[in-house]
Amino acid sequence: DMEELFNKVLQVNDLLVRITDDIDPYFLFNLAISEEDFQSLKVQQGLLIDFASFPQKFIDLLNLCISEQTSDSPRFLLHLSCQSPVLEGPANFSVIETNAFKHLNHLSLRLSQASDKEVKDYLAVCLSSLKAEKHALEMKLKTTEDDLTRQLNYAQQ
């Protein structure tokens, strides 16, 4: 149910990491990583890649987790932890590999819980795209009905 979205904000060259939950409209955690932020992340966590290859590498890690979703003992797992029991404040988001010896932390990011304003803006965007999807469905329903009714009338003649 968790969805990761990456948007490279072009003007400032920041990488935006966002965690949402399709079931819970209030669930929203954000992290903007600038090239400078990445340099300290790189040192702290011993990363060997540069900022430009980081987004694709992160996506690859997430895809590894997704590919093992249905496994009984998945080798790669996403782990989201929060100090508060009610999921408030910042959250730690990690990609963990488990092998026979230990848990290996591939990446750990500290995300902030979105403010009311950020959730409001996010929901407005969701609402607008859902409205467009609903409108497209209505059009498709109408076309389908018209097409099939026409074919049916023709076949029954």
Next chain:
Amino acid sequence: DMEELFNKVLQVNDLLVRITDDIDPYFLFNLAISEEDFQSLKVQQGLLIDFASFPQKFIDLLNLCISEQTSDSPRFLLHLSCQSPVLEGPANFSVIETNAFKHLNHLSLRLSQASDKEVKDYLAVCLSSLKAEKHALEMKLKTTEDDLTRQLNYAQQ
């Protein structure tokens, strides 16, 4: 595009007046009217009805405005005004009748602009009902396709 919703909050017996805009997800003004609030409204604006009949009377006034929507010189108009040019802070919502002599103010309510949290909650509810509507449409599209395809196959035999 403006939609008026009335919800009688049963526990506290307040009347909730809410103005939204289908086009603008951020547009949200609220007013909760308690029986006590209504008593001062009644005195200030010279209303002759009691609290229990107020919701229906208000709806009647709105319907009068709606019925004259397409008229070139509508007799009843809704008027929303705001001190700030950017629609911030409280807004005055009035039902105005215009006759040959003057503008008659039938009712005037002072609504508050919703906070980020209130807009967030409102959008979460909108999103949830839109999701349900979209799901119903998907089901209907599937049923329509199945039904008509079956009938078509039968007719073509």
